[in-house]
Amino acid sequence: DVKVTQSSRYLVKRTGEKVFLECVQDMDHENMFWYRQDPGLGLRLIYFSYDVKMKEKGDIPEGYSVSREKKERFSLILESASTNQTSMYLCASTPGDPRTTQYFGPGTRLLVL
Amino acid sequence: SQQGEEDPQALSIQEGENATMNCSYKTSINNLQWYRQNSGRGLVHLILIRSNEREKHSGRLRVTLDTSKKSSSLLITASRAADTASYFCATRPIPNDMRFGAGTRLTVKP
Structure with a gap:
């Protein structure tokens, strides 16, 4: 079974702190994604990566950056956390074949005070 | 902007009834997928339909795709509280990208 893990299930940070969210997948998938999920807005794509050291902006990249130094790991970075970044963050991965499904991690619920 | 938009936003039915949800999207696609998310949990993949397919079944699920209208529907038959x-x-829309809609909240009353 494909496994996508995220470093934390719950996280509480203060405004202005630098926050790292880690995602690791164990199936050698090329593509990895970061979404945030907010009530009534569904999942919105922040960034995605289709290869090591490659990244593409999604719909809402402002205030975020990402890092993909190794194929299995995709990190989401909040350089200076703000209260409007309080949300559920979901990581996902998928093979390069466009006919395949996406596999999600359990999510990280981030609260910025 | 979001690629997919589900309709209705919320749906409430009695157990045993059928539930139909619709999805519209904006650009050409390789495939369309439906996912379920239970409260506070992660997303679970339900079914995938490719752009050259018109209908697909999986258990009590039936998905249709109309690429000319850029729309899809998910039918759940004989619904259960679960x-x-x-x-x-x-x-x-492209091989390395995937976009979601805002979702339909389905409530099935026992």
């Missing part, structure tokens, strides 16, 4: 969840459609 089907209560949020349902999302997701599209792959």
Whole structure:
């Protein structure tokens, strides 16, 4: 079974702190994604990566950056956390074949005070 | 902007009834997928339909795709209380990208 893990299930940070969210997948998938999920807005794509050291902006990249130094790991970075970044963050991965499904991690619920 | 948009936003039915949810999208796609999310949980993949397919079945689920109208529908037959969840459609406009809609919140009353 494909496994996508995220470093934390719950996280509480203060405004202005630098926050790292880690995602690791164990199936050698090329593509990895970061979404945030907010009530009534569904999942919105922040960034995605289709290869090591490659990244593409999604719909809402402002205030975020990402890092993909190794194929299995995709990190989401909040350089200076703000209260409007309080949300559920979901990581996902998928093979390069466009006919395949996406596999999600359990999510990280981030609260910025 | 979001690629997929589900309709209705919320749906409440009695156990045993059928539930139909619709999804519209904006650009050409490789495939369209439906996911379920139970409250506070991660997303679970339900079914994938490719752009050259018109209908697909999986158990009590039936998905249709009309690429000329850029729309899809998910039908859950003989619904159960355990089907209560949020349902999302997701599209792959290009191979390495995937976008979701805001979801339909389905409540099945026993």
